[in-house]
Amino acid sequence: MTDAFATVWRPGDGTQWVHWGMTEDDFKAKDSTYFPQGLRITSLIIKDGTFAAVWHPGNGTQWVHWNMTEDDFKAKDSTYFPQGLRITSLIIKDGTFAAVWHPGNGTQWVHWNMTEDDFKAKDSTYFPQGLRITSLIIKDGTFAAVWHPGNGTQWVHWNMTGDDFAARDRTYFAQGLRLSVLTTDNGRLAAVWRPGNGTQWCSWRRHVVDFKTEDGAYFQQGLRIACLDLEEAPVGAYRYPWKGGVTHTVGQGNNNPAGSHNGSQSWAFDFGLPEGTEIRAAREGTVEWLQENLTATYNPNQPTTPTNTPFPDGSLQNWGNAVRLRHAGGFTSWYFHIQANGVLVNVGDQVARGQAIALSGNTGRSSAPHLHFQVQADSTDWGQSVAHTFGAGCEQPASGASVTSDNAT
Structure with missing residues (x-):
């Protein structure tokens, strides 16, 4: 089935590379090329054995691992945390883990296999401690999330239709909030809004043709991909301009x-x-x-x-x-x-x-x-x-x- 793109664009500058449908070897080769050019992975998706990623300007150490067991992941994170590295991308699927670590500091909490109530309880505990969600995964009713230091308002919603999501985003945008996480689960949208400013555009269920057109136009406007996810069943951005069924x-x-x-x-x-x-x-x-x-x-x-x-x-x-x-x-x-x-x-x-x-x-x-x-x-x-x-x-x-x-x- 053809992939659909769910994307958020926010103000940014400098180089941006986006690739998808990569084999493991393709992905390694791209990252080995971009790393010495001063580019780092800001979004990583692994789906059905293929890789998609976004690279933006960055510096310092970067570690990327995939096909990890739960114990492998725990061991890697326990090694990297005291080295001053924090998780910036997390993927969990079918019991295997993939993650990207970049330089960071302060507290980090990571939990997975949470029920909805577990997730709500964790976030209610961490929010007053000054922690905010930086990664969120929802799959078939189970939650995984990463919390890092942050401040200000945070809204988190899931199981949204496209119309639900668009209405919430309009409300929060006017309040000075911007999308910091956008992800999909079985055709539904989940998102995190936090304080931000400037232009923001987002789309979902986009075919690759429409995604390329949008990304090309937004890049020229000084916007860069802030969130990227792949979902199923793309729908054209436009409909034929006459009555349905004709x-x-x-x-x-x-x-x-x-x-x-x-x-x-x-x-x-x-x-x-x-x-x-x-x-x-x-x-x-x-x-x-x-x-x-x-x-x-x-x-x-x-x-x-x-x-x-x-x-x-x-x-x-x-x-x-x-x-x-x-x-x-x-x-x-x-x-x-x-x-x-x-x-x-x-x-x-x-x-x-x-x-x-x-x-x-x-x-x-x-x-x-x-x-x-x-x-x-x-x-x-x-x-x-x-x-x-x-x-x-x-x-x-x-x-x-x-x-x-x-x-x-």
């Missing part, structure tokens, strides 16, 4: 050298929507921009005549009537060639995924009724599309494919 044809897919989807438009899609078809929001967001009363069409496949005249290069008339939605994380989705006066929303409207926002048409530079759809990471550039996937199948359909929406019905 099938339409892809007129043009990605990277079409014979068409217009190349260069900055490489990741755009044209869908053959008959005129007047409801266009639905591919993702929840805010209406940021629109144009709605254009009537002219230029068909580039027909001779130029007084009634079929090209628009100036760079003119927004080429898009015809259009809507732009802004989404979390600085991403926008664009819907072009809407019919005259066919926009159904206003600038500033908050729209849900699946909400009708316009009626398809044939305005602007267009040879037939269709919807041009693309996602961008920076709406100040009116053409630069980015890669993304659609729906529960995480699809990137090719030209000529018939695709069925799983958006709202």
Whole structure:
């Protein structure tokens, strides 16, 4: 099954390397390369015999061990603790342990095989002692955690749906709290919030295509991966922009050298929507921009005549009537060639995924009724599309494919 990525990005700087699907030898080779470059492991995941890790700038000693028995792990930690090393990543699965130790100081407590009540009792004991959770693992109802010195507020929640998690994060963000731990268990989310500041973006159940796009955009914004976990069953970041259960044809897919989807438009899609078809929001967001009363069409496949005249290069008339939605994380989705006066929303409207926002048409530079759809990471550039996937199948359909929406019905 394809891995899904659960990720938190926070302000940071310098180099970042992220690799996944590594064999044990691949992982050793990467770490041996990065260590002398002054990079250290900040997240480690071992799943089904493959390794995923994030490296950021750091210094000092680093020890990494895996496939440890409980006694092996205890012995290693007992050796490293008096050397001034503390656990920064912990993995427990099927009775084996993996961990990363870095320089640190002060008290450290590590417990595993805890029930929910055991975990609550431990945290209630350690919190007034000035200890906070730095690693948390929940698997099939059992808890493991690491506590280190810290201060200020701490909130810990588990068994959350995506909506539960998003609501809590909005509340805590406004209170000056940021995610310090994010992990998954059987499709549910668990997280720890502690005092922090600055920008924070997070996503979960992301396909590798969407994860790469998000990480590339956030890196340019000065953000780095603060938490990474792998889960099951990725879901596309966007849904097809029409009614669920309805099938339409892809007129043009990605990277079409014979068409217009190349260069900055490489990741755009044209869908053959008959005129007047409801266009639905591919993702929840805010209406940021629109144009709605254009009537002219230029068909580039027909001779130029007084009634079929090209628009100036760079003119927004080429898009015809259009809507732009802004989404979390600085991403926008664009819907072009809407019919005259066919926009159904206003600038500033908050729209849900699946909400009708316009009626398809044939305005602007267009040879037939269709919807041009693309996602961008920076709406100040009116053409630069980015890669993304659609729906529960995480699809990137090719030209000529018939695709069925799983958006709202």
